[in-house]
Amino acid sequence: MDRQLGDTMDQDVSARNSGGRTARSRRRVRGPGTGNGKSTGKLLAVAGLCFAVGAGGIGAVAAPVWADSALPSESSAPMRNVAGLAAPVVKAVELGVTPTDGAKGVNPAALPSVKAVNGVVKDVVLRPDSGGNPVPGTTSTDGSTWTAEDPLEFDTGYRYAFTIVDRAGRETKKIQSFATVAKANEADAAVYPLNGSTIGAGQPIEIVFSEPVLNKEALEKAVAVTVSSGQPVAWRWYSDRRVRIRPETFWAANSQITVDLRLFGVDFGNKMVGNSDVLVSFKVGPQRVAVVDDVTKTMKVYFDGQLVRTAPVTLGSADWLSPTGYAVIMEQERHSKFNAGSIGLKPGDKGYYPPLTVEYANRLTTSGVYVHQALESAWGAVGRYNVSHGCVGLLPADAQWFFNNMKTGDVVQTLNTGAPPVEPLEGYGDWNIPWAQYAKR
Numbered sequence: 001m002d003r004q005l006g007d008t009m010d011q012d013v014s015a016r017n018s019g020g021r022t023a024r025s026r027r028r029v030r031g032p033g034t035g036n037g038k039s040t041g042k043l044l045a046v047a048g049l050c051f052a053v054g055a056g057g058i059g060a061v062a063a064p065v066w067a068d069s070a071l072p073s074e075s076s077a078p079m080r081n082v083a084g085l086a087a088p089v090v091k092a093v094e095l096g097v098t099p100t101d102g103a104k105g106v107n108p109a110a111l112p113s114v115k116a117v118n119g120v121v122k123d124v125v126l127r128p129d130s131g132g133n134p135v136p137g138t139t140s141t142d143g144s145t146w147t148a149e150d151p152l153e154f155d156t157g158y159r160y161a162f163t164i165v166d167r168a169g170r171e172t173k174k175i176q177s178f179a180t181v182a183k184a185n186e187a188d189a190a191v192y193p194l195n196g197s198t199i200g201a202g203q204p205i206e207i208v209f210s211e212p213v214l215n216k217e218a219l220e221k222a223v224a225v226t227v228s229s230g231q232p233v234a235w236r237w238y239s240d241r242r243v244r245i246r247p248e249t250f251w252a253a254n255s256q257i258t259v260d261l262r263l264f265g266v267d268f269g270n271k272m273v274g275n276s277d278v279l280v281s282f283k284v285g286p287q288r289v290a291v292v293d294d295v296t297k298t299m300k301v302y303f304d305g306q307l308v309r310t311a312p313v314t315l316g317s318a319d320w321l322s323p324t325g326y327a328v329i330m331e332q333e334r335h336s337k338f339n340a341g342s343i344g345l346k347p348g349d350k351g352y353y354p355p356l357t358v359e360y361a362n363r364l365t366t367s368g369v370y371v372h373q374a375l376e377s378a379w380g381a382v383g384r385y386n387v388s389h390g391c392v393g394l395l396p397a398d399a400q401w402f403f404n405n406m407k408t409g410d411v412v413q414t415l416n417t418g419a420p421p422v423e424p425l426e427g428y429g430d431w432n433i434p435w436a437q438y439a440k441r
């Protein structure tokens with residue numbers, strides 16, 4: 001007989017005979033006696049199976065962490081023998097449940113699961129506290145794991161009910177609850193260009209997030225940008241909430257671009273979680289570029305690299321130099337109201353003009369630089385000298401042609417004015433950043 005087992009059984013018999021009780025004295029121990037009442041033979045243990053999963057004995061924890069304390073089972077006790085026959089030991093069931101019981105702020109994209117080691121799960125029902133259809137799920141072939149198939153809803157309480165069966169066939173039922181991320185912690189995004197639109201070849205993709213993105217690398221991995229031309233793209237974060245995406249050179253003419261934002265469940269940081277997926281697709285028109293040169297006072301317009309029109313211009317005067325570099329047409333208005341107060345001028349200031357309406361207006365910057373029809377009083381200056389407040393002024397026929405043939409997203413490049421380039425956020429001055437420096441988090 002195993003020495004440890006013999007010692008233990010002797011202690012149990014002694015305790016029983018003396019009227020004492022030990023943790024083991026509750027088990028029945030029988031020893032064959034002799035005529036004088038002394039034990040001379042081997043003690044035989046009559047084995048009884050303990051419950052591997054007792055009432056209230058299952059602890060639920062978040063996978064992959066398992067229960068802190070072992071479930072009650074005879075697996076932790078020495079094996080006992082009946083003459084010539086070994087009684088099998090039922091191992092304790094180890095239970096892993098995700099989310100944990102009572103958890104708050106659960107990411108709805110993290111699919112709940114119940115996993116039993118040394119047992120099986122059955123009759124799993126996961127449904128909102130408020131009622132409704134259960135969340136569908138699948139059980140593994142061996143019956144040990146149940147996993148939800150569909151993501152959960154935001155700001156919703158859920159209740160789990162399930163049954164665990166150990167290898168002796170004994171069942172334990174369990175009920176748990178948890179709640180998903182509250183509405184105050186939802187985050188989403190808006191994309192420009194709009195879905196289904198046709199854009200100019202110079203239009204960067206812009207994504208504005210409702211909440212700050214602290215884990216930018218993870219978010220970039222959650223967004224797929226597909227360009228039919230195969231052009232690689234780079235991301236430039238201008239803030240925690242604003243990012244732009246562009247290729248090295250202008251988008252290839254007639255290419256198709258798809259932006260697939262798989263943001264549902266993405267952790268933005270600060271406990272903010274993406275609440276939806278967004279799919280946006282748009283087409284690129286011809287590559288249309290207008291090149292304005294202050295030296296020659298002309299504009300040359302190219303469609304897909306071919307010169308299609310040349311026109312005289314007037315640019316910003318010495319006090320209001322037109323910005324250089326690349327700009328992108330942001331919006332077009334047939335009639336646009338101009339107000340000198342929008343650029344900080346008031347009556348009596350040099351350069352002040354009363355409110356007026358200009359025709360064929362194509363905005364290049366948020367601060368008010370346009371390509372538009374020059375005022376009638378400036379027609380004599382067009383092609384000869386500069387009189388504007390930084391805008392590109394055209395004669396009526398050229399202004400009308402430009403308005404009708406150029407579109408938002410098309411490019412205007414201005415040369416030789418002596419002014420700095422258009423800032424990236426002064427519209428879409430992204431093309432003024434060298435490609436090697438563009439990517440930035």
